[in-house]
Amino acid sequence: MRWYEKFDEWAAEQLPEMTVLKDEPLSRHCSFRIGGNARRMAFPRTAEELTRAVMFAREQGGAPLLLGNGTNVLFPDEELERLVVATDELTDIKCQGEVLTAQCGVTLARLAVCARSHALTGLEFAHGIPGSVGGAVVMNAGAYGGEIKDVLVGAELMTEDGTVRFFPVEELALGYRRSLLSDRPECAVLSATFRLSQGDEAEIRGRMEELMARRMASQPLEYPSAGSTFKRPEGAFAGTLIDRAGLKGLRFGGAVVSEKHAGFVINTGGATSADVKELIRQIQQRVQQESGILLETEVRMITEEE
Ligand SMILES: Cc1cc2nc3c(=O)[nH]c(=O)nc-3n(C[C@H](O)[C@H](O)[C@H](O)COP(=O)(O)OP(=O)(O)OC[C@H]3O[C@@H](n4cnc5c(N)ncnc54)[C@H](O)[C@@H]3O)c2cc1C
Structure with missing residues (x-):
């Protein structure tokens, strides 16, 4: 029996x-709009x-892949023989004073709006980042300073052996x-806790609107992409x-270096994973x-x- 046949039987029963x-x-599950099927x-x-589900699939050879909002991933064109574990349904948020705890599938946009509704400041920068709380902890997402x-107290992780433990921020080794x-890609972020400060709701709203306007003015949000293709x-x-290498507009298949922001590779329609990888290779070389x-x-x- 293949891993997925065992998984189907187990999941139907358990x-x-x-x-x-x-x-x-x-x-359908990533912002690039690229990728073959998940088994x-x-x-x-x-x-x-x-x-x-993660532990059972791992034991059977299903190499589980945790997926947040799919805004920083490039899937292969071929079938992916793994269990993709979506976190979309883990969406609880709790607010206690200046502390917010959110499950991994909460979007950063929703989390930031929740903070604003409690007049809590500190997450304005995250409002326009299209990822989930889980993906944001994994990537230490950031924008506009x-x-x-800066705001994370810690995260509850499922570790490689399936045990669940709260890791304070110092243990999470967050860097750029x-x-x-x-x-440790076999770990999963289950939830994260943030400490914010009391602020003014109108000011928080104003800052979010300002940052969103900057984002819309500088980024090709009208095309599918995964945001900045490269690290700084x-x-x-x-x-x-x-831009200095003269690569704006460079195309391979459906993948193009954005004219609006050279740091973005965009999918102008029908781009494959192979197109994006080849374009990335050419950009790196040039x-x-x-x-x-x-x-x-x-x-x-x-x-x-x-
Ligand atoms: C238009 C656009 C603008 C962007 N702007 C920014 C920006 O300003 N700043 C910035 O930092 N990023 C930006 N990004 C990139 C992206 O939004 C961030 O990296 C975000 O943190 C990814 O979150 P996600 O939920 O989409 O993660 P995914 O893309 O789903 O996953 C990213 C990685 O995290 C892993 N992962 C996801 N969830 C979990 C979990 N619960 N447990 C364990 N592993 C997990 C995945 O396996 C994968 O390796 C942008 C992307 C786009 C498309």
Whole structure:
């Protein structure tokens, strides 16, 4: 029996309420709108269901992949022989004074709006980042001078052996677009706790609107993408280096270097994963020739390996 046949039997018996999709197109679940089918995709409704599904699939060789909002991933064009575990249904938020605790599937937009409704300041920077709380902890997402690290108290993680423990922020090794989970991809973020400060609701709203306007003016939000394709190299900006190398508008298949923001590779229609990877390769090569700097991708390339 294949891992997914065993998973189907187990899930039907043990977690009959959990949605499991067969051969689900991953292009539906990522902001790039690219990707082949996932052999199986599960939608646990509780942290316990998530933990059990991940552990069972791992034991059977299903190499589970946790997925948040899919805004920083590039899936392969081929079938992905893994269990993709969506976190969309884990959406509780609790507010106690200046402390917010959110499950991994809560979007940053919703979390920031929740903070604003309690006149709590600190998450304005995150309002326009299209990811989930889980993905934001994994990536230490940040924008306009703020990052998750600044407001995070800690996160509840499921570790490799299935145990669940609260990790204070110091243990999460958050750095520029990385975390402990970058080295330990078998862990899952179940929830995260943020400490904010009392502020003024109108000011918070004003700051969010200002940042959203800046984002809309500078980013090609009308096209599918995964945001900034590359990490910011030391002492430079990827977009500026790409622009200086004359690469705005460079195309491979349906993948194009945005004219609006050279740091974004966009899908102008029908781009494949192979198109994006080839365009990334060309950008890296040309930028290295021009500036001597090798750009490192920020987008996570999803493969069969965990
Ligand atoms: C238009 C656009 C603008 C963007 N702007 C910004 C920006 O300003 N700043 C910024 O930092 N990023 C930005 N991004 C990138 C992206 O939104 C962030 O990296 C975000 O944190 C990813 O969250 P996600 O839920 O979409 O993660 P996903 O893309 O779903 O996953 C990213 C990685 O995290 C893992 N993961 C996700 N959830 C969990 C979990 N619960 N447990 C364990 N692992 C998990 C995945 O396996 C994957 O390796 C932008 C993206 C787009 C499309």
